[in-house]
Amino acid sequence: xxxxxxxxxxxxxxxxxxxxxxxxxxxxxxxxxxxxxxxxxxxxxxxxxxxxxxxxxx
Amino acid sequence: xxxxxxxxxxxxxxxxxxxxxxxxxxxxxxxxxxxxxxxxxxxxxxxxxxxxxxxxxxxxxxxxxxxxxxxxxxxxxxxxxxxxxxxxxxxxxxxxxxxxxxxxxxxxxxxxxxxxxxxxxxxxxxxxxxxxxxxxxxxxxxxxxxxxxxxxxxxxxxxxxxxxxxxxxxxxxxxxxxxxxxxxxxxxxxxxxxxxxxxxxxxxxxxxxxxxxxxxxxxxxxxxxxxxxxxxxxxxxxxxxxxxxxxxxxxxxxxxxxxxxxxxxxxxxxxxxxxxxxxxxxxxxxxxxxxxxxxxxxxxxxxxxxxxxxxxxxxxxxxxxxxxxxxxxxxxxxxxxxxxxxxxxxxxxxxxxxxxxxxxxxxxxxxxxxxxxxxxxxxxxxxxxxxxxxxxxxxxxxxxxxxxxxxxxxxxxxxxxxxxxxxxxxxxxxxxxxxxxxxxxxxxxxxxxxxxxxxxxxxxxxxxxxx
Amino acid sequence: xxxxxxxxxxxxxxxxxxxxxxxxxxxxxxxxxxxxxxxxxxxxxxxxxxxxxxxxxx
Numbered sequence: 001x002x003x004x005x006x007x008x009x010x011x012x013x014x015x016x017x018x019x020x021x022x023x024x025x026x027x028x029x030x031x032x033x034x035x036x037x038x039x040x041x042x043x044x045x046x047x048x049x050x051x052x053x054x055x056x057x058x
Numbered sequence: 059x060x061x062x063x064x065x066x067x068x069x070x071x072x073x074x075x076x077x078x079x080x081x082x083x084x085x086x087x088x089x090x091x092x093x094x095x096x097x098x099x100x101x102x103x104x105x106x107x108x109x110x111x112x113x114x115x116x117x118x119x120x121x122x123x124x125x126x127x128x129x130x131x132x133x134x135x136x137x138x139x140x141x142x143x144x145x146x147x148x149x150x151x152x153x154x155x156x157x158x159x160x161x162x163x164x165x166x167x168x169x170x171x172x173x174x175x176x177x178x179x180x181x182x183x184x185x186x187x188x189x190x191x192x193x194x195x196x197x198x199x200x201x202x203x204x205x206x207x208x209x210x211x212x213x214x215x216x217x218x219x220x221x222x223x224x225x226x227x228x229x230x231x232x233x234x235x236x237x238x239x240x241x242x243x244x245x246x247x248x249x250x251x252x253x254x255x256x257x258x259x260x261x262x263x264x265x266x267x268x269x270x271x272x273x274x275x276x277x278x279x280x281x282x283x284x285x286x287x288x289x290x291x292x293x294x295x296x297x298x299x300x301x302x303x304x305x306x307x308x309x310x311x312x313x314x315x316x317x318x319x320x321x322x323x324x325x326x327x328x329x330x331x332x333x334x335x336x337x338x339x340x341x342x343x344x345x346x347x348x349x350x351x352x353x354x355x356x357x358x359x360x361x362x363x364x365x366x367x368x369x370x371x372x373x374x375x376x377x378x379x380x381x382x383x384x385x386x387x388x389x390x391x392x393x394x395x396x397x398x399x400x401x402x403x404x405x406x407x408x409x410x411x412x413x414x415x416x417x418x419x420x421x422x423x424x425x426x427x428x429x430x431x432x433x434x435x436x437x438x439x440x441x442x443x444x445x446x447x448x449x450x451x452x453x454x455x456x457x458x459x460x461x462x463x464x465x466x467x468x469x470x471x472x473x474x475x476x477x478x479x480x481x482x483x484x485x486x487x488x489x490x491x492x493x494x495x496x497x498x499x500x501x502x503x504x505x506x507x508x509x510x511x512x513x514x515x516x517x518x519x520x521x522x523x524x525x
Numbered sequence: 526x527x528x529x530x531x532x533x534x535x536x537x538x539x540x541x542x543x544x545x546x547x548x549x550x551x552x553x554x555x556x557x558x559x560x561x562x563x564x565x566x567x568x569x570x571x572x573x574x575x576x577x578x579x580x581x582x583x
Contacts, residue, residue, distance in 0.1 A: 013403035040412035049414035
């Protein structure tokens with residue numbers, strides 16, 4: 001992803017960041033993406049999420 | 059009066075009418091006046107309330123109607139715990155003047171147990187952004203060397219307990235915020251099982267990872283503090299509806315017969331620890347073995363595999379909590395919080411859900427690894443505390459931390475001091491238990507602590523004679 | 526939501542729809558944006574999610 005695409009991503013999120021703030025995040029974004037990739041390896045289609053919906057709301 | 063007392067020691071003296079809670083409280087208040095201009099552990103000192111609480115405790119002492127082991131004990135609360143009529147800021151400009159109308163459940167429970175509220179303690183901003191120098195209050199400093207980091211986010215509790223300003227305090231732990239400062243400040247601190255202690259009335263960071271828990275000088279004191287904060291809360295949707303165990307019943311049983319697993323690759327390969335930290339863990343294993351424990355190594359996924367979904371979930375959930383303010387008042391946050399959480403805006407919903415699915419896979423893996431074991435042991439921090447101005451903004455991306463795996467899996471995890479490194483600051487280890495098996499974790503921790511002399515040493519600044 | 530061009534937003538996600546599908550996709554996303562904005566709030570700061578993480582005793 002280039003700087004411009006990153007800027008588009010940030011803008012569409014609704015955050016209002018200065019160019020300088022965007023540059024700081026852009027520099028760290030590859031590390032964040034690597035973390036996301038590591039958190040989401042291929043899993044079996046049946047793998048359930050760890051949080052459970054329980055209809056007895058309290 | 060002895061210069062430093064544990065909660066258990068103070069309780070015994072109070073019960074025997076040999077220690078006045080008012081005298082103890084004044085002693086702690088004097089120490090705050092002397093040391094906190096350097097430590098910055100308190101955001102708000104509630105001196106009048108402390109004296110009133112202590113006076114009431116003293117009256118109960120004289121009447122022979124003490125409420126229990128916390129009666130008359132000076133404590134503090136991390137400033138994300140709501141306190142009725144007392145400012146609760148999250149260490150943030152955004153809540154600089156926030157005064158809640160109700161106590162959080164834990165604050166209420168400790169108050170009902172007779173504790174003496176000394177004040178509100180420094181935190182990383184909203185329990186994630188720190189150490190920061192661009193907030194309305196400075197960051198807390200490590201009493202072992204004020205140039206060094208306390209770790210966070212329960213930074214004020216770590217500093218205040220280590221320096222003897224309070225005897226115990228609350229922390230919260232979403233990725234290590236109780237165990238990190240406990241490790242670097244040389245305390246005992248436990249993140250209990252997810253659902254054991256109520257989170258209601260505590261400023262949220264990441265609801266499925268947030269835990270409340272105690273920090274104190276000893277494992278025994280943590281057990282006493284947790285006993286007074288644990289229990290089912292029907293209004294906390296994560297709260298576990300089950301009886302609370304007696305956390306002190308097994309304390310003196312020693313480690314004999316315990317089956318201990320060592321996740322050696324966490325601290326030797328995944329994030330290699332300092333020689334002093336490694337020696338501390340090996341020394342502890344020797345003590346456990348000598349007491350009759352069975353010890354073997356266990357292997358699970360790499361520590362970064364546990365950290366990655368943890369940080370994705372934390373970032374997504376925390377962004378959801380803070381989104382309105384991040385959109386409207388981005389620059390009112392400190393730089394560390396706003397930059398760390400801004401990535402939450404860029405996460406896609408499927409990535410969050412995949413991380414939740416991955417979390418379950420890892421929970422099952424850890425359960426399997428513990429099937430024929432009572433506790434697990436690894437490090438709780440890689441080394442002694444670094445200098446406070448050398449803490450990297452993106453450290454969580456660079457190296458996996460030792461604490462997040464047990465937020466992700468929700469297992470009870472205790473950090474305790476295992477000695478001191480070459481710089482004279484504490485090193486530590488982590489003891490992890492099965493769900494709701496805190497009593498076993500405390501048993502092992504107490505067995506170690508009472509077999510070593512580390513608890514007899516306090517930071518030099520707090521033992522120095524008055525000028 | 527920012528006024529970032531829709532094409533740029535799609536590109537930043539990594540999706541590559543057929544050009545002919547873009548008007549339909551844009552209309553759909555506008556509806557989703559509106560729905561998301563309604564969901565977002567304002568909500569109480571301490572409001573808990575419905576799904577919960579639960580542990581069973583060992």
